[in-house]
Amino acid sequence: MNFEISRKPQEYGKVAVLLGGNSAERDISLMSGEAIFSALIKSGVDAVKVDPKDGLINQLIDKSIERVFIALHGREGEDGVVQGCLQSMGIPYTGxxxxxxxxxxxxxxSKRLWKQMGIPTAHFSSVEKGQKFTEIEARRLFAKLGPVLFVKPVKEGSSVGMSKVSDEKSLVEGVRLAHQYDNQALVETFTSGKEYTVSILRGKALPSISMETPRDFYDYEAKYQSNQTKYFCPSGLSDDDETVLQRLALKAFGALGCSGWGRVDFIRDGEFGEFLIxxxxxxxxxxxxxxxxxxxKAVGLGFEQLVLNILETSFDVR
Incomplete structure (x- = not known):
């Protein structure tokens, strides 16, 4: 894969790394933003850190920002809010x-669209905040979706507010937890299998990564706090399965109109079953x-070169 950068550092202009923010993923965003900022400075790019929590528009104007690297996770970072603000100001941004x-x-x-397009995903339903949801309704969902379920907020990431449940009382509690973060709770069938993720960079799928954790599932602690989580890249898939997974990732990413860079997560149904997005x-x-x-890194791209490649996506026509 060729990810050569021909642009000189000064051609990016004054770059703001947006980090922190107000979402439940603020702490992770701060870590991402610090790493990105450090990489840009090492590459000779004129970069500054901007935390929207301190007021976004005034900082962008006061610092004469010409380009933005979005490192905000979750609400007001990944949901189109900050993208809309930057677009209205005429400031190019990543992703x-x-x-x-x-x-x-x-x-x-996302899941409704993927289902319509024939992209495999676990069976699912949703519960709106304020909707009556007792153990009676929970029993109906178990009958519809299976004996073990996942509950998660519709608009959160990093496994925030997520629960794995296997009885009516736990499902009611899981829905209540998800509603602390969002007005809708997604309830989906639990799939027993290995998790995979495919990163996408400038229209290309990078090698997949598989994850193993001794925890009940790949939750917040497994992602960010545990030293027992194992990652494998190459993921151990056959060449044919790797091709299938990468194509699925590109199709799913493109179906949403996503571009630039990102990541698509999957779980495999059993050892040799289909990949569910x-x-x-x-x-x-x-x-x-x-x-x-x-x-x-698996394709020879170091962190600083990766960051510059992502910054390049700010030049894409939207």
């Missing part, structure tokens, strides 16, 4: 546009140990 960011952030919209991320984690840098 997907307003509409595709909003669609990918909404797991319910979980979600698409338009601003995935970018710490030195995150999944996108691991995949980039």
């Amino acid at each position: 997907s546009n307003v509409v595709s960011a909003a669609m990918s952030m909404d797991k319910l919209i 979980l979600e698409a991320n338009t601003v995935p984690g970018m710490t030195m140990t995150s999944l996108v840098p691991k995949a980039a």
Whole structure:
């Protein structure tokens, strides 16, 4: 894969790295943003850090920002809000546009679209906040979706507010937890199998990564706090399965209109079953140990070159 950068550092102009923000993923965003900022400075790019929590528009104007690297995770970072603000100000930014960011952030919209396109995903339903949901309704969902279910907020990432449940009381509690973060809870069939992720960079799928954790599932602690989570790149798939997975990732990403860079997560149904799509991320984690840098490293792309390649996406026509 060729990811050569011919542009000189000064050609990017004054670059703001947006980090932090107000979402439940603020802490992860701060880590991603710091790593990105450091890489840009080492590459000779004139970069500054901007935390929208301190007021976004005034900072962009006061600092004479010419280009933005979005490192905000979750709400107001991946949902099209900041993209819309930057677009209205005429400031180029990295990654997907307003509409595709909003669609990918909404797991319910994404899954409905993928289902219509024939892209495999787990069976699912949703529960709106304020809707009557007792153990009676929970029993009906178990009858419809299976004996073990996942519950998650529709518009959160990093496994925030997620639960694995196997009885009516736990499902009611899981829905209540998800509603603390979002007005809708997504409930989907639990699939027993290995998780995979495919990073996408400038229209190309990078080698897949598989994850193993001793925890019950790949939750927030497994992602960010545990030293027992194992990552494999190459993921151990056959060449044919790797091709299938990469094509699925590109198709799913493109179906939402996403562009530039991102990551698509899957789980395999059993050892040799089909790959079921979980979600698409338009601003995935970018710490030195995150999944996108691991995949980039597998094709000989170091962290600083990866960051510059992502910054290049700010020149894409939207």
